[in-house]
Amino acid sequence: MQLGFISDNNETTLFILFGIIIVTFLIIDLGVLNKSAKKISTKSALYQTIFWIFISVLFGFVIYKYDGGSEPMLEYFSAYVTEKALSVDNIFVIILILKYFRIDEEYYHKILFWGIIGAVIFRGIFIFAGVFLVSKLHWILYIFGAFLVYSGIKLFFEDEEEEFNPETSFVVKFVRKHFKMTKTHHFGRFFVKTQKGFLFTPLFLVLILIETTDLIFAVDSIPAAFAITNSEFILYTSNIFAVLGLRAMFFLLAGVLDKFHLLQKGLSFVLIFIGGKMLLEIFSIDIPTGVSFTVIIATIVLSIVISILKPEAPKEKTA
Numbered sequence: 001m002q003l004g005f006i007s008d009n010n011e012t013t014l015f016i017l018f019g020i021i022i023v024t025f026l027i028i029d030l031g032v033l034n035k036s037a038k039k040i041s042t043k044s045a046l047y048q049t050i051f052w053i054f055i056s057v058l059f060g061f062v063i064y065k066y067d068g069g070s071e072p073m074l075e076y077f078s079a080y081v082t083e084k085a086l087s088v089d090n091i092f093v094i095i096l097i098l099k100y101f102r103i104d105e106e107y108y109h110k111i112l113f114w115g116i117i118g119a120v121i122f123r124g125i126f127i128f129a130g131v132f133l134v135s136k137l138h139w140i141l142y143i144f145g146a147f148l149v150y151s152g153i154k155l156f157f158e159d160e161e162e163e164f165n166p167e168t169s170f171v172v173k174f175v176r177k178h179f180k181m182t183k184t185h186h187f188g189r190f191f192v193k194t195q196k197g198f199l200f201t202p203l204f205l206v207l208i209l210i211e212t213t214d215l216i217f218a219v220d221s222i223p224a225a226f227a228i229t230n231s232e233f234i235l236y237t238s239n240i241f242a243v244l245g246l247r248a249m250f251f252l253l254a255g256v257l258d259k260f261h262l263l264q265k266g267l268s269f270v271l272i273f274i275g276g277k278m279l280l281e282i283f284s285i286d287i288p289t290g291v292s293f294t295v296i297i298a299t300i301v302l303s304i305v306i307s308i309l310k311p312e313a314p315k316e317k318t319a
Contacts, residue, residue: 266303
């Protein structure tokens with residue numbers, strides 16, 4: 001598949017369809033299903049997760065039928081699964097942020113909804129800027145590959161129990177310094193108008209922190225997608241479908257993430273594999289899309305299954 005901006009009529013039509021699907025369901029989500037702040041139940045999160053996976057898979061088969069057959073479909077699914085798996089680490093950090101700032105659970109949906117809106121916009125900018133740069137400077141792909149190998153090795157040896165302290169974040173310091181903040185949530189608002197002007201609430205700070213966290217994770221996931229496909233259409237649609245299901249996945253997995261203790265190791269292998277796949281192109285060695293898809297799926301599934309079959313031994317508490 002050739003690199004470059006969309007020119008094929010079928011892909012243009014599918015992009016329009018994709019846009020209609022996204023906008024329609026986001027309007028229904030915010031305007032109908034979640035008009036008022038409420039805690040999302042595990043049952044509701046499960047239904048929403050199944051729904052977004054179903055829509056994402058269905059779109060993959062639409063690509064198969066109208067955009068070139070099995071090759072682009074496998075590229076789409078490979079990129080989708082990779083982004084979905086890498087999002088697990090993102091969910092873990094989001095949980096820590098929300099817990100740290102003691103945000104009431106009934107406001108989680110609102111924060112994550114607007115966070116995902118931002119992710120849709122910023123990831124689009126990242127992806128299309130990346131496609132433009134790669135079309136002009138193809139060797140950037142090899143830098144992406146080396147970076148992914150480095151990220152995978154770093155992730156493998158990273159301590160899962162490392163403490164996350166938002167107070168040390170540049171973003172938190174910047175927002176508190178340049179924005180007038182309140183100490184209360186003000187019933188889930190991001191800002192309130194007072195006699196002294198507009199004041200921003202802790203929910204606004206958390207939203208900005210989650211948004212910047214997503215951008216940091218995109219630095220890994222988007223180059224990983226470039227190792228799978230050169231089509232900006234597949235890059236964007238697979239990435240955004242994975243991100244849109246992130247919110248439901250958050251509510252579903254929030255209480256059980258610690259059970260998948262080997263998933264981080266599996267993700268590190270995936271990053272190293274797809275980074276190596278990029279670098280092998282220097283020597284004109286091309287790993288078929290079907291092989292890449294199989295390796296990605298098998299690694300993620302095995303890391304989850306082994307995590308469940310061999311639970312992590314409880315760590316002794318130090319006095």
